Amino acid sequence: xxxxxxxxxxxxxxxxxxxxxxxxxxxxxxxxxxxxxxxxxxxxxxxxxxxxxxxxxxxxxxxxxxxxxxxxxxxxxxxxxxxxxxxxxxxxxxxxxxxxxxxxxxxxxxxxxxxxxxxxxxxxxxxxxxxxxxxxxxxxxxxxxxxxxxxxxxxxxxxxxxxxxxxxxxxxxxxxxxxxxxxxxxxxxxxxxxxxxxxxxxxxxxxxxxxxxxxxxxxxxxxxxxxxxxxxxxxxxxxxxxxxxxxxxxxxxxxxxxxxxxxxxxxxxxxxxxxxxxxxxxxxxxxxxxxxxxxxxxxxxxxxxxxxxxxxxxxxxxxxxxxxxxxxxxxxxxxxxxxxxxxxxxxxxxxxxxxxxxxxxxxxxxxxxxxxxxxxxxxxxxxxxxxxxxxxxxxxxxxxxxxxxxxxxxxxxxxxxxxxxxxxxxxxxxxxxxxxxxxxxxxxxxxxxxxxxxxxxxxxxxxxxxxxxxxxxxxxxxxxxxxxxxxxxxxxxxxxxxxxxxxxxxxxxxxxxxxxxxxxxxxxxxxxxxxxxxxxxxxxxxxxxxxxxxxxxxxxxxxxxxxxxxxxxxxxxxxxxxxxxxxx
Amino acid sequence: xxxxxxxxxxxxxxxxxxxxxxxxxxxxxxxxxxxxxxxxxxxxxxxxxxxxxxxxxxxxxxxx
Ligand code: HEM
Ligand SMILES: [Cu+2]
Numbered sequence: 001x002x003x004x005x006x007x008x009x010x011x012x013x014x015x016x017x018x019x020x021x022x023x024x025x026x027x028x029x030x031x032x033x034x035x036x037x038x039x040x041x042x043x044x045x046x047x048x049x050x051x052x053x054x055x056x057x058x059x060x061x062x063x064x065x066x067x068x069x070x071x072x073x074x075x076x077x078x079x080x081x082x083x084x085x086x087x088x089x090x091x092x093x094x095x096x097x098x099x100x101x102x103x104x105x106x107x108x109x110x111x112x113x114x115x116x117x118x119x120x121x122x123x124x125x126x127x128x129x130x131x132x133x134x135x136x137x138x139x140x141x142x143x144x145x146x147x148x149x150x151x152x153x154x155x156x157x158x159x160x161x162x163x164x165x166x167x168x169x170x171x172x173x174x175x176x177x178x179x180x181x182x183x184x185x186x187x188x189x190x191x192x193x194x195x196x197x198x199x200x201x202x203x204x205x206x207x208x209x210x211x212x213x214x215x216x217x218x219x220x221x222x223x224x225x226x227x228x229x230x231x232x233x234x235x236x237x238x239x240x241x242x243x244x245x246x247x248x249x250x251x252x253x254x255x256x257x258x259x260x261x262x263x264x265x266x267x268x269x270x271x272x273x274x275x276x277x278x279x280x281x282x283x284x285x286x287x288x289x290x291x292x293x294x295x296x297x298x299x300x301x302x303x304x305x306x307x308x309x310x311x312x313x314x315x316x317x318x319x320x321x322x323x324x325x326x327x328x329x330x331x332x333x334x335x336x337x338x339x340x341x342x343x344x345x346x347x348x349x350x351x352x353x354x355x356x357x358x359x360x361x362x363x364x365x366x367x368x369x370x371x372x373x374x375x376x377x378x379x380x381x382x383x384x385x386x387x388x389x390x391x392x393x394x395x396x397x398x399x400x401x402x403x404x405x406x407x408x409x410x411x412x413x414x415x416x417x418x419x420x421x422x423x424x425x426x427x428x429x430x431x432x433x434x435x436x437x438x439x440x441x442x443x444x445x446x447x448x449x450x451x452x453x454x455x456x457x458x459x460x461x462x463x464x465x466x467x468x469x470x471x472x473x474x475x476x477x478x479x480x481x482x483x484x485x486x487x488x489x490x491x492x493x494x495x496x497x498x499x500x501x502x503x504x505x506x507x508x509x510x511x512x513x514x515x516x517x518x519x520x521x522x523x524x525x526x527x528x529x530x531x532x533x534x535x536x537x538x539x540x541x542x543x544x545x546x547x548x549x550x551x552x553x554x555x556x557x558x559x560x561x562x563x564x565x566x567x568x569x570x571x572x573x574x575x576x577x578x579x580x581x582x583x584x
Numbered sequence: 585x586x587x588x589x590x591x592x593x594x595x596x597x598x599x600x601x602x603x604x605x606x607x608x609x610x611x612x613x614x615x616x617x618x619x620x621x622x623x624x625x626x627x628x629x630x631x632x633x634x635x636x637x638x639x640x641x642x643x644x645x646x647x648x
Contacts, residue, residue: 344590422590426597433601441608464611469619 002508005083005409011092012082013410015099017496019075020403020410022103024489026067027396031485033060038435038478040452042471048117053452054132055116061135062113065391066154067106069241072399074102074161076244077191079406080184080251081165083507085172089164098160105154112147126216134450136230137210139223145214148206155199162192180516181524183264184251184509189526190271191243197533198236198279205229209555220556224291224548231282232541239278241391243271245398249318249351252405255509256348257341259325262317264512265519270317272523273310276533277303280540287374291551296544297371303540304369311362318355324513346421350401353429354394361389364440381454382443385436393432400488401425407495408503415503416494420487427484435477438470587637595637596630603629 006013033056039045040053048056078095082088089095115121115129122129124144131143165188169181181189209221209229254261261267283300286292323337331340342348364386367373377383408415415421445462447454447470460467522528587595603626607617 343594344588349590349594419589422593426593430597430600433604437604437608464608464616465619 002506004412004503005079005507006412009082009088012078012088015095016075016078017410018099019071019078020407022106023068023071023075023399024492026063026071026106027485028489030060030064030068031482033057033063035478035482038475041454042475043455044471044475050452052117054134055113055130057450058116058132058134059110059113062109064396065135065241066151067110069244069391069395069399070154070158071102071106073191073240073244074098074158076247076399076402076406077161077165077188079410080247081168081188083509084182084184085168087168087172090167090171094160094164094167098157098164101157101160102154103157105150105152105157107150108146108153109150112144112150115144127214136234138230139210139213139221139226142214145211148211148214152203152206152211155203158195159199162195165189165192180519180521183261183267183512183516184247186268186524187243187247187250187271190275190529191240193526193530193533194236194243194275194278195240197275197530197537198233201229201232201279201282202237205233218555222548222552222554222556224289224552225545225554227286227289228283228292228545228548231285232279233282234285235282236278238391239274241395243274245354245395246270246314248398248402249314249355251509252402253318253348253351254321254325256345256351256405257322257325258329259321259327260510261512262320262324263514263518264516265514265523266313266317267512268516268519268523270310270313272529273307273313275529276536277307277310279533280536281307283540283544284369284374287371288378291548292544293547294371296540299540301369301371303536308362308366315355315359321513322352344418344422345404346418346425347401347405349422350404350425350428351398353425354397354401357389357397357429357432358394361386361394361436364389377443379449380443381439381447381449384449385439385443388432388439389436393428397425397428397432400428403488403492405505407492408505409507411496411498411503413495413498413503414501415505416491416498420491424484424487424491427480427487431477431480431482431484433477434473435481438473438477441465442467442470442474585638586641592634592637595633599629599633600626 036045036047037053037056037060040048040050040056109131112129112131116132118129124146127142127144129144129146131137131147133141133143133147137143137147165185169185169189172185173179173181205226209218209226212218213221250261250267281300281303283292283297284304287297287301322341323331326337326340329340329342331337341352364382367377368383368386404415404418404421407413441464442454442460442462443449445460447460447467455467462470603622607619607622610617
């Protein structure tokens with residue numbers, strides 16, 4: 001058994017534990033809000049007024065898909081870089097700075113959201129302290145400026161984290177000039193390249209348009225432009241949730257199965273494809289937006305269909321690695337090897353179940369991605385169905401399962417109660433199937449998403465069964481998910497305090513069957529991939545953005561920067577006259 | 585026990601999932617199964633599974 005991570009890198013382990021703590025707190029709050037939404041929408045239990053539902057929903061979205069996922073990501077990536085390069089960061093102060101920025105940003109944003117629950121929120125920076133704008137903050141919905149400030153501070157933190165990992169890698173490669181980038185670090189670096197390229201879009205949307213507008217510095221903005229900038233970032237954002245799960249599937253799952261990763265080169269190809277393709281597809285979230293012509297939507301759709309490739313490659317590589325592991329453990333036959341897998345291990349089982357759900361959710365994603373059938377499901381509750389199978393399970397359940405393996409190595413404590421862990425992952429699986437089956441079916445019959453009152457007073461003609469039945473199913477699924485989330489947090493809390501025990505995990509990652517020596521060196525040429533990614537982005541976005549600005553103006557119709565200049569020039573003589581009057 | 589508890593748990597979970605999704609699938613072929621019917625069927629199958637799974641391995645079958 002190798003030395004434990006916490007013994008080898010105590011400071012890194014502390015940082016990762018703190019990142020996971022932030023992540024898990026967000027998961028807990030998000031899960032409470034999720035349960036309340038599930039019960040509210042179905043009119044089973046309503047503890048807030050329906051208008052306050054948007055406060056819940058904003059909190060649910062932001063805490064789960066921004067705080068929970070990204071804090072977990074930075075913790076996991078810190079582990080991956082440290083462990084695979086076998087060294088700490090160049091300057092730990094930088095590491096603590098990005099952690100501090102991310103935490104500060106989270107607190108600022110969380111306060112603005114939670115203030116929405118107050119009957120009479122205070123005035124801050126010229127407007128009411130609230131942020132009922134959902135995690136997509138589409139204009140003209142407007143939040144208190146602090147909401148955006150918090151998001152910016154948080155994102156700057158993640159940028160710094162990426163810079164920190166690049167710096168660690170550069171220092172490592174000076175000491176190891178002829179070595180290939182170790183696979184986990186390669187995954188971290190490519191994820192961050194994708195993140196830099198894409199998050200520029202949302203940064204511009206906030207800093208140039210939304211924040212000044214919320215501070216009343218500018219009078220208006222062009223909603224199509226800010227939406228398009230948001231979605232320029234949005235699809236890469238969903239991969240930012242997904243890639244930590246991929247890292248666990250590629251690096252940890254084969255090991256848990258008792259084997260080795262099938263192919264290191266294939267894993268590199270997959271991550272490069274994400275760098276290239278995850279940004280020039282964003283318009284697929286805007287198929288129904290007016291103001292973007294069909295041709296650009298078609299380009300986005302084509303790119304999106306290409307994105308199926310890395311996911312299918314992943315499915316085959318990961319299942320092949322699992323089969324290899326099962327055969328190492330004595331599994332035989334065409335399908336009988338499945339029985340030889342370590343199903344009693346919650347880390348393994350959680351990831352395997354997450355993978356199964358991901359495959360089904362992927363098929364529903366193809367529906368969303370088709371320009372024509374998208375019209376059927378757009379803005380219906382089908383979309384939260386898709387969200388919960390993908391980020392809500394493929395990602396969330398994988399991260400929870402990964403915690404069962406990682407947290408003992410970060411704390412030096414034994415995982416309490418593996419059986420409870422197994423029950424937890426199975427409960428999540430059941431809960432998600434119940435909840436999303438209901439969401440998908442209801443969505444197909446036009447039941448809307450993002451509303452406290454999906455039914456008002458009319459009857460949906462549900463093809464199979466009744467609305468009442470779908471509601472019960474949704475509430476039941478949501479409750480199972482909630483119980484599962486609480487069980488997970490309980491196990492983590494007890495493990496954190498489970499001192500004087502020895503963990504039972506072994507942290508060594510075996511080498512891949514087909515290792516980096518089999519992959520062409522060009523795969524590690526990050527500059528090349530960045531260049532190609534930028535070219536694709538320019539092709540997909542320059543003309544649509546130009547035409548949006550041309551039609552709707554940079555700051556909204558008739559409010560361009562030009563009259564502002566005119567006013568300044570008008571003002572100059574006035575200033576001189578007044579100065580002259582003063583002197584005279 | 586004829587089967588380890590973790591496996592039994594997983595199989596029970598999959599049975600529930602199969603029954604739930606089967607209703608949707610069957611509806612495509614015009615076969616309507618009510619929630620109650622499918623719940624009863626699922627519970628029956630699970631009961632049999634649990635009964636079978638928790639019997640000692642070396643016990644002689646009690647039924648003919
Ligand atoms: C405790 C378990 C959970 C329950 C009961 C739950 C329930 C719900 C419900 C009922 C909605 C639909 C609200 C509506 O459209 O009116 C929703 C939306 C959403 N959920 Fe969850 N959820 C849970 C966990 C998660 C997790 C783990 C994630 C992601 C990591 C997640 C991400 C989202 C997102 C992004 C939305 C859409 C928000 C929006 O439309 O702005 N949920 N959730
Ligand atoms: Cu997308």
